[in-house]
Amino acid sequence: MSFRKLAIASVIILLSCAKAEKEAPSGTGIPNPIESDEIIGPSHDFEINTVPIVTELRIISSEEGNTFSFDLEDDDPEVDVKIYGLSIENGEYVEITSDWAGDVGTGIAPGENKIIQWTQQGSTDYSKIKVVANDGRDRSIPYLVNLVSKQRIISDVGQMTGIRHYQSGPNLLSQTRDYIDKQFGQYGLSVDRHTFSWQSTQGINIIGNHLGSSPNSNDLLIIAHYDTVGNTPGADDNLSGTAGMLEAMRVLSQFEYSESIRFIGFDLEEQGLIGSSRYVSEIAQNQNIMGVVNFEMIGYTCRSPICANLQLADTSIYNIANPNSSTLRINFDEKGSSYVSNLGIVSVEADGDPNFRRSDHALFWDAGIPALFITDGANFRNPHYHKSSDSFDTLDFDFTTKIVKTAVATIASLAGIKTAGEAIIGI
Ligand SMILES: [Zn+2]
Incomplete structure (x- = not known):
């Protein structure tokens, strides 16, 4: 009070x-x-627990879609990885939940060169992509x-x-x-x-x-x-x-x-x-x-x-x-x-x-x-x-x-x- x-x-x-x-x-x-x-x-x-770190995020575009690679560091064996797009329409990041494959979702092991394929062309809706890794620790x-x-x-x-x-x-x-x-x-x-x-x-x-x-x-x-x-x-x-x-x-x-x-x-x-x-x-x-x-x-x-x-x-x-x-x-x-x-x-x-x-x-x-x-x-x-x-x-x-x-x-x-x-x- x-x-x-x-x-x-x-x-x-x-x-x-x-x-x-x-x-x-x-x-x-x-x-x-x-x-x-x-x-x-x-x-x-x-x-003591460190926050996951995402680095070296790269994108390779092709006719089939986009492939992202990144390095993922953490002291936990598994983390959750989510993808957000910066909406051109409203300027906010929104979670993109479909059409992904690879190192995305729950239970992703940290390491180098993690790969995510985005099977749908989304670039007309989003100007940026954000990869977020969370270890689920309460902070x-x-x-x-x-x-x-x-x-x-x-x-x-x-x-x-x-x-x-x-x-x-x-x-x-x-x-x-x-x-x-x-x-x-x-x-x-x-x-x-x-x-x-x-x-x-x-x-x-x-x-x-x-x-x-x-x-x-x-x-x-x-x-x-x-x-x-x-x-x-x-x-x-x-x-x-x-x-x-x-x-x-x-x-x-x-x-x-x-x-x-x-x-x-x-x-x-x-x-x-x-x-x-x-x-x-x-x-x-x-x-x-x-x-x-x-x-x-x-x-x-x-x-x-x-x-x-x-x-x-x-x-x-x-x-x-x-x-x-x-x-x-x-x-x-x-x-x-x-x-x-x-x-x-x-x-x-x-x-x-x-x-x-x-x-x-x-x-x-x-x-x-x-x-x-x-x-x-x-x-x-x-x-x-x-x-x-x-x-x-x-x-x-x-x-x-x-x-x-x-x-x-x-x-x-x-x-x-x-x-x-x-x-x-x-x-
Ligand atoms: Zn004093």
């Missing part, structure tokens, strides 16, 4: 997520340190959404929790980078470490690339900062977002798309959006980014007395976008409504209030790139915000899982998930 409360936009005041509150460390040390070689669970939870949006695993999100938060700060938690900060890097690599992504200097330290954004098949593919980004302020285990801020980004990566990376999807863990967000600022100025300008989903605290819900004084004490997620990002914002709302049950989405158009700029999406907004600020409301909902009590056991993982599902549906549909291979030839 999705609902909008635009009127709330004028009354929401979000304090800066990037500003540390002074709060004594708990002194309990870093829970659950990452063992660098340890990855919980199998490296792949679900089957629908509901199927992807169902692959999102709450257990994997819980596991990731447990693995990385602890102070991840360049001064007070540099070891865990470094281990967290390695963990994200390793997860990207295990799911077949190419990984870039975007390094930059800031004051006396070196920041590192970890980028996982799942490249699209289009020759000039556009880019879609799912981002989350992985650093913390100096005194908090940062479960909600922002392991919830980091784990959500990793789970979206695990699901989305199992499929092929026209566009490229990039997953980014940003560094030094808490020091003033440093990592994202460097990314936008040094890398994003060379990309064609269609949209960005920024997970910034997606783990906390509260209606109990502990949150009674907090303005956003409820169980909805806030989907905040500037006017230039409205189409993306509405797309996210609709995906939540269509594919995820019982997730309240408060969809808000940012009205210039600086409190809406409190995370990495703001740099993308400034660069004219559509971006969503997906947040539980930070200190307006979470009493543990930037405190040593921002711990694993305060999170609502059902909530996080639903948000990740919504993002997966949004990004998969925008990226153009490929369900079948095809080749086209003029006749």
Whole structure:
């Protein structure tokens, strides 16, 4: 279920997520340190399967009709092959079901030089022929959404929790980078470490690339900062977002798309959006980014007395976008409504209030790139915000899982998930 409360936009005041509150460390040390070689669970939870590929489509015309040849690649033993003609009459592809013989229909084995004879002259009706090969694997949006695993999100938060700060938690900060890097690599992504200097330290954004098949593919980004302020285990801020980004990566990376999807863990967000600022100025300008989903605290819900004084004490997620990002914002709302049950989405158009700029999406907004600020409301909902009590056991993982599902549906549909291979030839 999705609902909008635009009127709330004028009354929401979000304090800066990037500003540390002074709060004594708990002194309990870093829970659950990452063992660098340890990855919980199998490296792949679900089957990887490639979309069939049709190449080398050729046509030989004769008085008896047309013969087509093509190469067919797939990792399944048999696929379905169908023929479509581009109708001269109405300009649409229509399936041609009769007068074919050869490697067409069900149960076609992949291989080179597949042959199809078309026994009837059809060239007066069609200007082009399209050969489509489908392996029958389910790549629908509901199927992807169902692959999102709450257990994997819980596991990731447990693995990385602890102070991840360049001064007070540099070891865990470094281990967290390695963990994200390793997860990207295990799911077949190419990984870039975007390094930059800031004051006396070196920041590192970890980028996982799942490249699209289009020759000039556009880019879609799912981002989350992985650093913390100096005194908090940062479960909600922002392991919830980091784990959500990793789970979206695990699901989305199992499929092929026209566009490229990039997953980014940003560094030094808490020091003033440093990592994202460097990314936008040094890398994003060379990309064609269609949209960005920024997970910034997606783990906390509260209606109990502990949150009674907090303005956003409820169980909805806030989907905040500037006017230039409205189409993306509405797309996210609709995906939540269509594919995820019982997730309240408060969809808000940012009205210039600086409190809406409190995370990495703001740099993308400034660069004219559509971006969503997906947040539980930070200190307006979470009493543990930037405190040593921002711990694993305060999170609502059902909530996080639903948000990740919504993002997966949004990004998969925008990226153009490929369900079948095809080749086209003029006749
Ligand atoms: Zn944050």
